[in-house]
Protein backbone atom coordinates (compact mmCIF):
# COMPACT_ATOMS: atom_id res chain seq x y z
CA UNK A 640 0.00 0.00 0.00
CA UNK A 641 2.95 2.36 0.47
CA UNK A 642 4.77 1.35 -2.67
CA UNK A 643 4.40 4.76 -4.31
CA UNK A 644 5.58 6.74 -1.32
CA UNK A 645 9.19 6.82 -2.44
CA UNK A 646 8.34 7.86 -5.98
CA UNK A 647 7.57 11.48 -5.17
CA UNK A 648 11.05 12.88 -5.66
CA UNK A 649 12.13 13.26 -9.26
CA UNK A 650 14.80 10.95 -10.58
CA UNK A 651 18.22 12.62 -10.66
CA UNK A 652 18.47 12.02 -14.36
CA UNK A 653 15.80 10.65 -16.59
CA UNK A 654 17.30 7.79 -18.50
CA UNK A 655 16.08 7.39 -22.02
CA UNK A 656 16.70 4.38 -24.17
CA UNK A 657 16.71 4.52 -27.91
CA UNK A 658 14.58 1.89 -29.53
CA UNK A 659 13.49 1.25 -33.06
CA UNK A 660 10.25 -0.35 -34.13
CA UNK A 661 10.61 -2.99 -36.83
CA UNK A 662 7.01 -2.56 -37.84
CA UNK A 663 6.58 1.16 -38.51
CA UNK A 664 10.35 1.80 -38.54
CA UNK A 665 9.98 4.61 -36.09
CA UNK A 666 12.77 5.50 -33.72
CA UNK A 667 11.88 6.47 -30.23
CA UNK A 668 13.36 7.38 -26.91
CA UNK A 669 11.72 5.43 -24.16
CA UNK A 670 11.90 5.90 -20.43
CA UNK A 671 12.89 2.99 -18.27
CA UNK A 672 9.33 2.34 -17.12
CA UNK A 673 8.23 1.87 -20.71
CA UNK A 674 10.59 -1.03 -21.21
CA UNK A 675 10.62 -4.54 -19.84
CA UNK A 676 13.52 -6.89 -19.77
CA UNK A 677 13.21 -10.66 -19.66
CA UNK A 678 16.23 -12.74 -18.85
CA UNK A 679 16.09 -16.40 -19.72
CA UNK A 680 18.70 -19.08 -19.61
CA UNK A 681 19.79 -18.58 -23.18
CA UNK A 682 20.03 -15.60 -25.46
CA UNK A 683 16.93 -16.82 -27.26
CA UNK A 684 14.82 -16.23 -24.21
CA UNK A 685 16.55 -13.02 -23.24
CA UNK A 686 14.90 -9.99 -24.71
CA UNK A 687 13.50 -6.59 -23.98
CA UNK A 688 10.07 -5.48 -24.99
CA UNK A 689 8.11 -2.29 -25.30
CA UNK A 690 4.94 -1.02 -26.85
CA UNK A 691 5.69 1.12 -29.86
CA UNK A 692 4.52 4.70 -29.25
CA UNK A 693 4.09 5.11 -32.98
CA UNK A 694 1.98 2.14 -34.04
CA UNK A 695 1.11 0.45 -30.75
CA UNK A 696 2.76 -2.81 -31.66
CA UNK A 697 4.30 -4.97 -28.94
CA UNK A 698 7.93 -5.12 -29.92
CA UNK A 699 10.41 -7.72 -28.75
CA UNK A 700 14.09 -7.39 -29.36
CA UNK A 701 16.93 -9.64 -28.37
CA UNK A 702 19.03 -8.31 -25.51
CA UNK A 703 22.74 -8.93 -25.38
CA UNK A 704 24.87 -8.61 -22.28
CA UNK A 705 25.56 -4.96 -22.89
CA UNK A 706 21.93 -4.10 -23.35
CA UNK A 707 21.06 -6.01 -20.19
CA UNK A 708 23.61 -3.96 -18.29
CA UNK A 709 22.29 -0.71 -19.70
CA UNK A 710 18.67 -1.55 -19.02
CA UNK A 711 19.10 -2.91 -15.53
CA UNK A 712 21.40 0.00 -14.66
CA UNK A 713 18.74 2.37 -15.92
CA UNK A 714 16.03 0.92 -13.72
CA UNK A 715 14.13 -1.13 -16.28
CA UNK A 716 11.89 -3.73 -14.74
CA UNK A 717 13.44 -7.14 -15.12
CA UNK A 718 11.79 -10.55 -15.20
CA UNK A 719 13.81 -13.67 -14.78
CA UNK A 720 12.38 -16.51 -16.77
CA UNK A 721 12.77 -20.07 -15.70
CA UNK A 722 12.19 -21.44 -19.13
CA UNK A 723 14.58 -22.02 -22.00
Ligand SMILES: [Zn+2]
Nearest residue numbers: 660663691694
Ligand atom coordinates in the same frame (compact mmCIF):
# COMPACT_ATOMS: atom_id res chain seq x y z
ZN1 LIG B 1 5.85 0.97 -34.51
